[in-house]
Amino acid sequence: MMEVDVAIVGAGAAGLAAAVALRAAGQSTILLEAAATPGGRARTTTPAALGGAWLDEGAAWLHMAEHNPLVPMAQAAGQPLRAAFRSESLMFLGDRPATAAEHAEYDAADTAWTGIVMGRPAEPDTDLATAIGPFRHENPWAPTIEAWHASLIDAVDAPYLSLADFRLNQLDGQNLMGERGFGRLLRDLLEADAGPIRGLCPVSRIAWGGDRVRVETPQGAISAASVIVTVSTGVLGAGAIAFDPPLPSATEAAIADLPMGLLSKIVLRAAGEDRLGMTTPTHAFRRLERLGDPFLSFIAWPRGTDHVIGFVGGDAAWAVAPDPRAALDLARREWRAMFGARADAMFRPEGFTTDWGTDPHHLGAYSYARPGGAGARSALAAPIAEGRLLFAGEACRTDGMAGTVGGAVLDGRRAAALVIARKDPSHH
Numbered sequence: 458m459m460e461v462d463v464a465i466v467g468a469g470a471a472g473l474a475a476a477v478a479l480r481a482a483g484q485s486t487i488l489l490e491a492a493a494t495p496g497g498r499a500r501t502t503t504p505a506a507l508g509g510a511w512l513d514e515g516a517a518w519l520h521m522a523e524h525n526p527l528v529p530m531a532q533a534a535g536q537p538l539r540a541a542f543r544s545e546s547l548m549f550l551g552d553r554p555a556t557a558a559e560h561a562e563y564d565a566a567d568t569a570w571t572g573i574v575m576g577r578p579a580e581p582d583t584d585l586a587t588a589i590g591p592f593r594h595e596n597p598w599a600p601t602i603e604a605w606h607a608s609l610i611d612a613v614d615a616p617y618l619s620l621a622d623f624r625l626n627q628l629d630g631q632n633l634m635g636e637r638g639f640g641r642l643l644r645d646l647l648e649a650d651a652g653p654i655r656g657l658c659p660v661s662r663i664a665w666g667g668d669r670v671r672v673e674t675p676q677g678a679i680s681a682a683s684v685i686v687t688v689s690t691g692v693l694g695a696g697a698i699a700f701d702p703p704l705p706s707a708t709e710a711a712i713a714d715l716p717m718g719l720l721s722k723i724v725l726r727a728a729g730e731d732r733l734g735m736t737t738p739t740h741a742f743r744r745l746e747r748l749g750d751p752f753l754s755f756i757a758w759p760r761g762t763d764h765v766i767g768f769v770g771g772d773a774a775w776a777v778a779p780d781p782r783a784a785l786d787l788a789r790r791e792w793r794a795m796f797g798a799r800a801d802a803m804f805r806p807e808g809f810t811t812d813w814g815t816d817p818h819h820l821g822a823y824s825y826a827r828p829g830g831a832g833a834r835s836a837l838a839a840p841i842a843e844g845r846l847l848f849a850g851e852a853c854r855t856d857g858m859a860g861t862v863g864g865a866v867l868d869g870r871r872a873a874a875l876v877i878a879r880k881d882p883s884h885h
């Protein structure tokens with residue numbers, strides 16, 4: 458049986474960062490990855506339907522650039538970063554563009570909404586929809602603002618989301634992007650120093666009762682002094698990995714309090730030269746008239762490409778997740794609602810949609826905390842069996858970077874530091 462100091466389950470941002478830190482400290486590691494390639498939810502592909510253009514299927518933006526560990530790494534590696542698309546904003550009310558006065562009303566309502574949500578007492582933790590109070594039903598912009606902040610950014614509808622968790626993970630600060638996609642950037646920065654990675658190697662069972670941990674895979678078992686598990690809380694909650702003995706009840710409860718939200722990207726490609734008069738990358742969306750209706754927001758012609766990327770999140774994303782055709786239809790209907798019949802002729806019949814919700818290696822986009830569950834992130838991060846078993850990844854962050862790649866990198870390093878300190882108590 459193969460023996461290593463540390464087995465790392467999952468070669469996404471957290472797993473790669475943990476491996477790099479452990480190897481720099483002289484530990485032997487192996488990364489066990491269910492997919493064929495590393496990167497996890499940071500994945501840059503060139504879908505056939507997009508005619509050669511690349512797409513970040515998952516993460517695209519380096520959020521909170523001021524605190525994001527990947528920003529100095531990219532700079533040191535000479536990898537150019539640029540400000541996120543500077544795009545025109547085109548809001549529709551029904552089938553007509555909003556006036557300047559309506560844009561101003563929307564901005565004012567957003568400020569008022571934020572004031573209400575941020576001004577609520579923190580205890581007891583409630584759900585975000587309750588926290589909004591009467592404004593939610595009285596203000597004509599409230600459905601759009603709620604869909605934007607909860608369903609799209611946090612990938613979950615407001616009634617399911619912890620207010621405390623929402624407030625903590627506001628992602629303030631600058632957003633940057635790589636020139637060739639976030640998935641490629643992550644691999645460029647971390648893969649070379651991450652040591653051996655075994656792909657197509659899903660871990661099925663972790664026996665952590667003894668002095669050493671036994672990690673089972675279809676490619677054989679591995680014996681490790683410690684194991685760091687970085688799979689999503691969706692994968693953990695589905696029971697894809699059996700733990701023997703079962704996980705402590707506090708860990709089980711933390712996983713249950715951190716379900717996965719869903720954000721899907723639905724991409725349509727122009728059939729001809731018509732760009733609907735948009736000469737620069739444009740951010741187009743319609744005001745949402747009723748709470749609970751699906752909300753879509755599009756980035757049209759990013760980087761001068763001939764495609765539009767639609768974003769849909771929360772329940773609306775789960776509703777179309779099993780059926781790419783339904784997702785594409787949803788996006789087409791939205792363009793028709795904005796631009797009428799002209800939009801029908803705009804796009805090619807084929808398109809592309811992401812499938813994070815049904816992909817068994819992820820089962821969602823990123824974690825959110827249920828109301829009352831804001832403590833779950835630190836509970837999941839707590840070392841088990843004197844640090845022989847550790848969880849790490851975006852779901853464990855309590856510094857406001859949960860749900861992000863930068864947060865996952867920091868968390869992989871956190872777990873690595875715990876392992877290093879355990880092996881060498883003088884290392885603190």
Ligand SMILES: Cc1cc2nc3c(=O)[nH]c(=O)nc-3n(C[C@H](O)[C@H](O)[C@H](O)COP(=O)(O)OP(=O)(O)OC[C@H]3O[C@@H](n4cnc5c(N)ncnc54)[C@H](O)[C@@H]3O)c2cc1C
Pocket residue numbers: 466467468469470471472489490491492495496497498499514515516517518519520658659660661687688689692697698720721722811813817818819821822823849850851852859860861862863865
């Ligand atoms: C649509 C979308 C948009 C996003 N946008 C952004 C953004 O703009 N900016 C941002 O910072 N973040 C964004 N995110 C979130 C970001 O991608 C994640 O928070 C981050 O990549 C998570 O990293 P991780 O290492 O914690 O987990 P993962 O990347 O999920 O890594 C875990 C790895 O474990 C593997 N695995 C699963 N099961 C097993 C098993 N049984 N055995 C072995 N391996 C297994 C998986 O294949 C995966 O590679 C987005 C995510 C999505 C889905």
